[in-house]
Amino acid sequence: MVVTPQLLKTFPLLSGLPDATLDDVAAQSSVRKAARRAIVLNAGQNEEQICFLFEGRLQGVDFTIDGREVGLYFVEPGEFCGELCLFDGGSQPEFVMALTPSVIVSIPLNTMHELLKKHPELFATVSAKVAGHVRKMTFQRSLLGLPNIAQRVCCQLWMLVPEKDKEKEEAHIRNPPTHMEIAIMLNISRETVTRVFQSLQNRQIVKRDGTSLLVVTQVSVLRDYAEGKQEL
C-alpha cells in the first residue's frame, strides 16, 4: 500500500514537518497490516525500520529462555516503536506483537537517520521517548519486587488509570488488557489475576462494562491498595 504524506501527518512526531520532507519520507515508507498476535518486530535482529502504529494495539514482549512470555509495554495508535537501533545501530531487544489487528507504517532506519539529522528537534522527542521507556521499565521492575501479589495487580491497574481521573472518585479504563496480558506483565498466573479482580469486584472497587471498558468506582481505595496502605 502507498504511504501518503497525510498519513504521516497523523503521527505527532512527524506532524510538524514541511510537506516536501514528508513527501520524501512517504515515498520510502510502507504500510502493512498485522493480524492478532502477529510479530511486528523481531527480537535479536537488526530490524532497520521504525514502526509507527496507525491503528490497533501493539505490545512489546520478550520470551524467557524456557519459552515463557514476558510483557513489557504497550504501543497505542500515534506512537512508534523500534527506535532503539537509532541510538546504537544494535538489534531490537524485544519482540513487538500485535494485540489486535493493526495497521503499521514502517520508515526505514536510514530515512529516519537522515530525517533526524535534518531536524534535530525530532531527535529530542525520540530521546525523551527512550528516556521515558527507561523510567517505565525501572518502575515496572520495582513492581515485580512486590511480595504481595494483589498489590502488584492493583499497582498495574493504578498505572492504567488515566492521569485526568486519578484525583476523581470514578475512573474509566478503555480497552483494558485481558487478564492474561496483565498476568504476563506482572509475572503471575492468569488465574491469580482473575482472583484478584473477583476480589476487587466483590468489594465494588471496580466493575466491568462490556469487554472494552473497566470502571474503577473507588479510585482512592484502589490507590490505597496499590500503595500498600490497605491489604486486599
Add this chain to the structure above:
Amino acid sequence: MVVTPQLLKTFPLLSGLPDATLDDVAAQSSVRKAARRAIVLNAGQNEEQICFLFEGRLQGVDFTIDGREVGLYFVEPGEFCGELCLFDGGSQPEFVMALTPSVIVSIPLNTMHELLKKHPELFATVSAKVAGHVRKMTFQRSLLGLPNIAQRVCCQLWMLVPEKDKEKEEAHIRNPPTHMEIAIMLNISRETVTRVFQSLQNRQIVKRDGTSLLVVTQVSVLRDYAEGKQEL
C-alpha cells in the same frame, strides 16, 4: 577536592578530548568520596550531575513501594551514571548507591550538555550506553520471568562470566556480588541464593577462592543450567 584534567582523562568517554576542553570541564567539576552504602544519586530528583566512577563500585537500586530493595545494575570504575537526564531533563529514575567506599567525579548537567553539543561523537557514546542499558534491563526482566529459581541464579552467574572466558572451561569472576546482592537483583531470598550456590559447589561447578574471587570450574555446565538444558 580539585579535579585535574589528568583525572578526567582516565575516563574512556573523555580521554579523547583536547586539553583545553578538559581544563574547562575540570574547573566546573568536583570529586567526592562515598562511604559504603552511601547514596550517590537520589531517585526522583533532578540530580543535575553526571557521575563518573574513579574508584570503588556502585549499584543502581530501586525500592518497591513496601520498602524492599531492588538491584538494577552495577557501575564499575571508568564508567559513568546518571546520564538519563541528558535525554529529557527528567529526574533520576533510580538510586545509585556505593557498594564499596568509592571516589566519584561529578560533572554538572549544563557543562555536560555544552560538551555534548561541541563534541557530537561523545553523544553517540552516551546514546549507545543508554541503549545498552535498555537492552540489559530487557534481559534482566526476562530473567525474572523464569519460573525455575536455580536457573535464574545460574543465568545471572552466567552474565557475570567475563566475555573472554565464556568459551573456556574455567572462568574467574572477580569481586562477585554477595548472596544478598544477587538475591536482590533476582527478586528471591538470600537463603535461596545460598542454597543454589551450595548445590553448585557440591557439584564442583563453582568454587570460591577467598572473598573476592569466584571460580567457575565448569563453564559449559553452568551455561547448560542457565539455558535450562539441565536441571539443578
Add this chain to the structure above:
DNA sequence: CGTCCTGTGTGACTGCAATCACCCCGCGTC
C-alpha cells in the same frame, strides 16, 4: 443454527520458596 475460539470464573491440590531462627567464620577496630 452449530461450531470454534477467546476470555473469564472457580475448586482442589501441591510444591516450592519465603520466613524464622539459629549457627559459624573472618575481619576490623576499640
Add this chain to the structure above:
DNA sequence: GACGCGGGGTGATTGCAGTCACACAGGACG
C-alpha cells in the same frame, strides 16, 4: 582480647500462588 558486624550456611515450618481441570459466556463466522 573482646566485640560487633557483615557474610555465609542450614533446618523446620508454612503459606501462598502455580498448576490442572473443567465450566461457562459471548462473539465471529460459515
